[in-house]
Amino acid sequence: MDNDGLLERSFSSARSLIGLQLVSRIFTFVLNQGLVRLASPQAYGTVAVQFELLINTILFLSREGVRNSLLRVWPQQGDAGNDSKRAQQLAQCSNLATVPAMVGIPVTLLALMAYGYAASEDARSQPFFRIAMFIYAVAAVIELCSEPMHNRAMGEARTSVRVRAEGLGILSKTALTYLALLLDRHLGEQKFTLVAFALGQVTYSLVIFIIYLVDMPDLRFLPVRLSQASSPSFVAGRYRLLANFFDLNAFYLSMTMTLQSFVKHFLTEGDKFLVSYWSPLRDQGGYAIAVNYGSLIARVVFQPIEEICRVYFSRVLSFARGPTRGSSNDMSAARSALKQASDALSTLLSIQIVLSILAVTFGSLYLPIVMQILLPRRYLTTSAPQVLFAWVWYIPFLSVNGGLEAFHSSTASPDDLREQSWWMFGYSGLYILAAISFHELGLGDASLVYANIVNLSARILFTMAFTFRYFKKHTNSVPFGVSDIFPGWRFLGTVVVSYAVISVNEKKQHIVELSRSRALFSVPVLLHILMGGSMGLACVAVWWLTIGRRVVAKLKAKTA
Structure with a gap:
């Protein structure tokens, strides 16, 4: 290649x-x-923290390991080897790409039961909470049904398909949510806020699924038995059954990454777990x-x-x-x-x-x-x-x-991934310890961000x-x-000077006080913004003249 x-x-x-x-x-x-x-802060907190945590948990645990493993093994057009071998590899990858949707159904049921039990009384008391929660779960399952097509698009580097699907999905989701919230406000009671966000989410999943399906109508959604086993004949028992559908090395790698994703998911979404535990819905x-x-x-x-x-x-x-x-x-x-x-x-x-x-x-x-x-x-x-x-x-x-x-x-x-999994347990403990320590110091919800800095x-x-x-x-x-x-000292020096000049002007012109009084279009504030823009361009120019040109030239040489 x-x-x-x-x-x-x-x-x-x-x-x-x-x-x-x-x-x-x-x-x-x-x-x-x-x-x-x-939307009120309470409703927005339920949607953007708790429902997002629910759907992200379902999606991440169901598909992350398979996605990462398929990126390694998906056969490319330029790969050496005969056509029959490439067809066999493609069939194995297509079978593996159907696993997230199958795994996603039990994961969704478990996540629904866990969240329904753990949700706070303030969250459950909101109108149509359970209906909205169920719609989010349906949206997760529909999105997982797009996984075979998504993995094929990524494996074949067909970025345009993904851009079109996700772009229209995001735009449809946001527009429908906005219109539904407007209608809810027009009705006067604002009882359907959670349902409005849920309908936006299921619209996103449907749009992605339909666009992928139009571009790849020939894709299958269940694994099929391969014409020849993917592994040596001495593979026995349940492994022989798996070998009739998957490449065992790729399957093992995807399962290893999936198990690791349990810990990684907590590290990624740990702030939402903790903020939903110790903060009121408004915060x-x-x-x-x-x-x-x-x-x-x-x-x-x-x-x-x-x-x-x-x-x-x-x-x-x-x-x-x-x-x-x-x-x-x-x-x-x-x-x-x-x-x-x-x-x-x-x-x-x-x-x-x-x-x-x-x-x-x-x-x-x-x-x-x-x-x-x-x-x-x-x-x-x-x-x-x-x-x-x-x-x-x-x-x-x-x-x-x-x-x-x-x-x-x-x-x-796989050995490296197992080692990282053990380290991730340590990261989890470090994150929790840092979050609790910063919270005890009075940093509030910001303690979660600072704990993430320690973790990262x-x-x-x-x-x-x-x-x-x-x-x-x-x-x-x-x-x-x-x-x-x-970067070199010239760029860093320019940044330090810019910071000092802008800070002095901010104190001299009382910019913070003016902004808090909403005098955003006053002359001092506008001149302060113009100063920042000029200083920022100066920093970029110094970087370009000292380092940037060489970096871009190197990239052009590589892609020429």
């Missing part, structure tokens, strides 16, 4: 996914401004809206990049798996793949660190102004402001961890150590040095 072509296709896919996130998030951002003004609504806004950059930029990195590293480093003995051409291809992966990872980390520094610097300075625009007045008295401030510091850790974990999940062996710091150290061990094993050298990923 042409690795340079793969890199180019990966960047093209990343651009498409970022474009999807950007367009859909701009649209949903506008409508969300209306949603949070139509849950404030926390949810703050996290939605705070994670906007993560969803628009970091999440698509992480997903494409999983695809890219899974493909390009297939050369480096297994024994390194072979023909000189094979060894040369493996070395080239490893060098390209190392360059891509260091470039990714370098850009993420620069963006993170800019986000922390200018985000912390201008958040008081932005909050007055984003948050309705009734949310300003919830935990939303303090959570948003914490999120500014969370972004750098989130971005760096995403790239490193994408590399780890793409290259880790530990995970970054683990994946960084794995990355260095991996390249040391295969190339006998380190993949990158500190100077390869951190």
Whole structure:
């Protein structure tokens, strides 16, 4: 396979996914401004914390392991080998892709029973709570039925199908929810708020399923017995039965990743578990809206990049798996793949660190102004402001961890995954201890964000150590040095000067007080915003002149 072509296709896919996130998030951002003004903090907290936790638990536990394993083994058009072998591999992967929908039904029933038992009295007392909860569960099952088609689209790098499906799904979901809330308000009693959000969620799932089905009408939804067994004849008992449907190595890998996802899910959604436990519904609504806004950059930029990195590293480093003995051409291809992966990872980390520094610097300075625009007045008295401030510091850790974990999940062996699973138990304990400690210190709901920073710091150290061990094993050298990923002193100096100048002007002109009094269009505030924009462009220009040009030139050379 042409690795340079793969890199180019990966960047093209990343651009498409970022474009999807950007367009859909701009649209949903506008409508969300209306949603949070139509829904009370209590109702919004139930939907955005508790119902989102319910559906995310079902989806994550049912599909995450299978998704990640299929990225590694899905046969490519350019792969060497005869057509019958490729057809066999494709049949095995298609069978494995049907597993999430089958697993999802019992997972959904268990999640419904657990949540119905654990939900607080305040949540259950809201109108049509159980009906809305049931609709969310149906939406999860419908979305899982799209998994065979989603995995095929990802395996064949058909990003356009996914962009169209998810883009229209998000737009339909938000528009229908908004219209339903408007109708509910028009009726006067506002009893159907939870049902309105639930109908939006099931619409999202239906739209995705229908678009995938139109593009891939020939896909099956249940596994079929293969014409020849995928494993040696000495496989016995229940394993022989599995071998009639799946490649046992891929099946074992997907089950290992699925078991690991139980711990990983808690680390990902642990804040929602804890905030639903110790905060009233009103503050849950404030926390949810703050996290939605705070994670906007993560969803628009970091999440698509992480997903494409999983695809890219899974493909390009297939050369480096297994024994390194072979023909000189094979060894040369493996070395080239490893060098390209190392360059891509260091470039990714370098850009993420620069963006993170800019986000922390200018985000912390201008958040008081932005909050007055984003948050309705009734949310300003919830935990939303303090959570948003914490999120500014969370972004750098989130971005760096995403790239490193994408590399780890793409290259880790089953033994590596088992080792990570044990470490994740430690991360869980660290997260809970940090969250309780910060909460006892009086940080409120923001303690969950700071605990996540501690948790991600530990995970970054683990994946960084794995990355260095991996390249040391295969190339006998380190993949990158500190100077390869951190910006130079000129850029950092410009950032420090910008922060100092903007801070002095903020205090001198009383910008925070003016923004709190909603004088957002006064001359001092507008000039302060203009100053920040100019300083931000200056920082970007210094980065471009000192480092950026070389980074872009390297990427162009790789994709040429």
